[in-house]
Amino acid sequence: MGFRENEINGINDLNLCDGEQAVNKTELIDHIATSADISKAAAARALDAMIDGVTTTLAKNDSVTLVGFGTFMVSERAARTGRNPRTKEEITIDAAKVPKFKAGKALKDAVN
Numbered sequence: 001m002g003f004r005e006n007e008i009n010g011i012n013d014l015n016l017c018d019g020e021q022a023v024n025k026t027e028l029i030d031h032i033a034t035s036a037d038i039s040k041a042a043a044a045r046a047l048d049a050m051i052d053g054v055t056t057t058l059a060k061n062d063s064v065t066l067v068g069f070g071t072f073m074v075s076e077r078a079a080r081t082g083r084n085p086r087t088k089e090e091i092t093i094d095a096a097k098v099p100k101f102k103a104g105k106a107l108k109d110a111v112n
Contacts (some may be wrong), residue, residue, distance in 0.1 A: 019085060028047065030043075031045055032047060045086045058099055061074050061097070068104050068107070069103075069104050069107050070101055070102055070104065070107055071102045072099065072101055073100050073101075073102065074098070075098050075099075075100040076095065076096075076097060077095060077096045077098050078095055079093060079094055080092075081093070
């Protein structure tokens with residue numbers, strides 16, 4: 001397992017073990033299952049439903065706000081000029097819509 005759990009103020013805290021860079025989906029599902037006292041299958045369905053809900057909402061150009069956690073939104077990236085690293089030739093990079101996440105206060109406070 002790539003993390004260890006600590007309890008701080010009654011909340012399970014997901015901490016990376018030494019040398020770990022990130023928690024993967026399987027480890028997150030394990031954490032959800034343990035924290036919510038549900039099966040891993042139910043935790044996986046819940047996480048998949050959350051991801052699907054956010055994706056579907058963003059595809060409609062709407063945003064998802066989870067108070068205290070943050071906001072998922074769509075941002076417009078303007079067209080710009082880039083450069084092909086091999087040929088050094090200038091290329092035009094088209095404008096695009098990109099997903100963006102803005103952390104909420106509680107998440108920012110937890111990180112600091």
